[in-house]
Amino acid sequence: MSKNKINGGCKSGGGKNRERPGEEDLSLFSSARNKFISRRDFIKGVISSGATIAALGYMPGSPGLSRARAASPGAVERLISLKVNGRTRRVDVLPQETLAMTLRYKLGLTGTKLSCDRGECGACTVLIDDVAHYSCTTLTHSVRNRSITTIEGLEGPSGELHPVQKAFVEELGPQCGYCTPGQIMSAVALLKENPHPTREEILLSMSGNLCRCGSYDHYFRAITRAAQGG
Amino acid sequence: MITDMMTPFELYQPSRVDDALALLNRYDKDAWKLAGGNDSFDWFKDRIKRPRAVIDLNGIAELKGVRETADGIEIGALTTLAEIARNPLVRQKYGLLADAARKVGSPQIRNSGTLGGNVAQDTRCWYYRDGLPCHRAGGNTCYASRPTSMNREHAIFGANRCMAVNASDTAPALVALEAKMVIRNPQGERVVEAKDFFIGPSVDITRMTILTPKDLLSAIRIPSKFANAQFYFEKVSDREAFDFALVNVASATIVKGGVIEQSSIACGGVESVPRHLKVVEDVARGERQNDATAKLVGQAAVRGAAPLNYNQFKIVLMQNLVARAIRGA
Ligand SMILES: Cc1cc2nc3c(=O)[nH]c(=O)nc-3n(C[C@H](O)[C@H](O)[C@H](O)COP(=O)(O)OP(=O)(O)OC[C@H]3O[C@@H](n4cnc5c(N)ncnc54)[C@H](O)[C@@H]3O)c2cc1C
Numbered sequence: 001m002s003k004n005k006i007n008g009g010c011k012s013g014g015g016k017n018r019e020r021p022g023e024e025d026l027s028l029f030s031s032a033r034n035k036f037i038s039r040r041d042f043i044k045g046v047i048s049s050g051a052t053i054a055a056l057g058y059m060p061g062s063p064g065l066s067r068a069r070a071a072s073p074g075a076v077e078r079l080i081s082l083k084v085n086g087r088t089r090r091v092d093v094l095p096q097e098t099l100a101m102t103l104r105y106k107l108g109l110t111g112t113k114l115s116c117d118r119g120e121c122g123a124c125t126v127l128i129d130d131v132a133h134y135s136c137t138t139l140t141h142s143v144r145n146r147s148i149t150t151i152e153g154l155e156g157p158s159g160e161l162h163p164v165q166k167a168f169v170e171e172l173g174p175q176c177g178y179c180t181p182g183q184i185m186s187a188v189a190l191l192k193e194n195p196h197p198t199r200e201e202i203l204l205s206m207s208g209n210l211c212r213c214g215s216y217d218h219y220f221r222a223i224t225r226a227a228q229g230g
Numbered sequence: 231m232i233t234d235m236m237t238p239f240e241l242y243q244p245s246r247v248d249d250a251l252a253l254l255n256r257y258d259k260d261a262w263k264l265a266g267g268n269d270s271f272d273w274f275k276d277r278i279k280r281p282r283a284v285i286d287l288n289g290i291a292e293l294k295g296v297r298e299t300a301d302g303i304e305i306g307a308l309t310t311l312a313e314i315a316r317n318p319l320v321r322q323k324y325g326l327l328a329d330a331a332r333k334v335g336s337p338q339i340r341n342s343g344t345l346g347g348n349v350a351q352d353t354r355c356w357y358y359r360d361g362l363p364c365h366r367a368g369g370n371t372c373y374a375s376r377p378t379s380m381n382r383e384h385a386i387f388g389a390n391r392c393m394a395v396n397a398s399d400t401a402p403a404l405v406a407l408e409a410k411m412v413i414r415n416p417q418g419e420r421v422v423e424a425k426d427f428f429i430g431p432s433v434d435i436t437r438m439t440i441l442t443p444k445d446l447l448s449a450i451r452i453p454s455k456f457a458n459a460q461f462y463f464e465k466v467s468d469r470e471a472f473d474f475a476l477v478n479v480a481s482a483t484i485v486k487g488g489v490i491e492q493s494s495i496a497c498g499g500v501e502s503v504p505r506h507l508k509v510v511e512d513v514a515r516g517e518r519q520n521d522a523t524a525k526l527v528g529q530a531a532v533r534g535a536a537p538l539n540y541n542q543f544k545i546v547l548m549q550n551l552v553a554r555a556i557r558g559a
Pocket residue numbers: 118119120262263264265266267268269270271287307308311333334335336339342343344345346347348349350351352397398399400441445446447448472473474475
């Protein structure tokens with residue numbers, strides 16, 4: 001099955017399958033079902049070889065990609081539009097793909113970090129409609145109509161740093177820096193909603209971002225500085 | 231390189247409850263209901279659960295929001311914990327639930343995590359979560375109850391082959407508020423009491439709630455019985471954020487002239503279900519709200535506890551939390 005055929009039945013965004021209206025109305029991906037393999041056989045197949053398929057499926061351009069597509073309806077990418085950092089980006093996305101994966105490995109926005117990949121650290125924090133979310137715990141398909149902001153999207157029109165970024169620099173915020181993009185996104189979300197937070201409000205809002213280097217005091221000072229206008 | 235991506239599934243994103251129910255009817259046991267995903271994705275990434283079809287409920291507007299009803303409020307199951315924590319209606323009259331919601335996970339988890347997902351979440355016993363073939367996973371042993379098992383987080387009540395506890399922070403609050411759970415499936419709708427919604431291993435060892443694969447939790451109703459009562463929620467965990475309760479307590483108490491007229495109280499982290507403390511309510515009724523009563527009810531609350539090797543501390547913890555809840559601080 002060619003990729004065109006796979007996506008051919010779906011209107012982008014609406015999820016309607018034109019070939020079989022009615023029964024498959026809600027399906028985003030079922031048009032890729034392989035007629036020649038029964039559902040049950042197929043599930044067994046995925047269970048035994050799931051690791052390889054999914055692992056290869058995530059490496060862009062890897063030779064495994066086409067095999068992954070052919071072997072599994074779930075491994076079918078679908079072309080969608082995402083609003084990232086004020087721009088509309090067209091991108092092929094797997095049903096099980098997380099936003100962190102799409103941002104980093106499909107859109108090249110590697111400022112968003114992945115660390116635990118389990119919603120336990122905050123390194124992958126991005127803004128979805130201005131609210132902080134873990135992109136490792138968000139399906140890309142569920143944010144099609146939302147506005148996503150990553151660390152790359154904070155810069156001003158002529159490339160200048162965002163006030164929160166400046167404050168992080170001034171206060172020598174990071175040590176190794178790995179958690180920093182996530183910390184900054186949480187701080188930006190906080191100050192958008194609450195420009196003059198109290199000490200407690202800062203601590204609470206930042207409690208979803210861990211820092212292995214323990215730069216918490218520096219970050220706290222930086223956020224206080226940003227809230228005071230630099 | 232990331233080595234733990236999810237295995238493929240078919241993704242459905244219905245925008246109406248009826249469509250979601252049709253999908254549940256079609257896929258039954260092969261379907262997985264997805265809300266905020268904070269519990270679900272762990273299972274998928276660890277490849278212990280591999281649903282064929284994932285039904286993303288986030289696009290269903292009718293499952294979201296807080297509404298005032300003739301007798302209290304109704305909260306859509308897909309309402310986020312962050313929204314519940316800041317909703318004026320919830321905060322003013324049913325602050326217990328707002329306090330509990332505010333204690334879940336981290337800000338980001340609360341921004342996507344839903345009330346429905348929080349009450350329907352699976353247990354956190356790590357033997358089970360690691361995919362070991364224990365009773366709950368369909369096997370015939372419990373890895374948490376051996377002499378060397380690490381069972382500091384496990385049950386002190388009601389263990390029946392399985393020692394896992396209910397990990398939800400909002401569950402005890404809903405039990406204390408005598409909430410009603412509205413469940414829909416392709417056959418229709420039913421409403422069950424929160425305390426009957428959660429089930430233990432003696433009922434079904436593979437599930438934490440009465441929800442069956444075709445059931446959708448659509449809303450949670452909170453009756454006005456305890457509106458504006460004296461509320462107390464406290465959670466003790468190893469870390470302030472990202473961590474589950476070792477023990478939590480939720481109580482609603484109606485006090486008149488220093489005397490406890492009525493109280494409703496439940497503890498999490500001690501049993502496979504939020505433990506509804508009927509005995510405490512009986513002991514406290516008609517007593518003065520003071521230290522002596524608090525001490526008495528604390529002792530009553532933990533009677534019959536059967537700790538494991540590493541969780542004796544939970545008895546004292548629970549006793550103290552219940553005492554504080556009844557005293558109001
Ligand atoms: C790092 C971390 C820390 C956490 N800390 C806490 C904590 O401190 N306290 C706490 O209580 N929890 C905690 N959790 C557990 C849980 O992820 C959150 O409680 C969250 O609220 C779950 O909601 P969700 O919408 O993300 O659920 P999902 O993952 O989407 O769903 C969870 C389960 O509920 C089912 N479900 C969801 N919605 C419905 C519905 N409407 N009808 C029927 N079934 C449904 C799903 O099928 C799934 O089985 C934590 C999780 C993580 C990853």
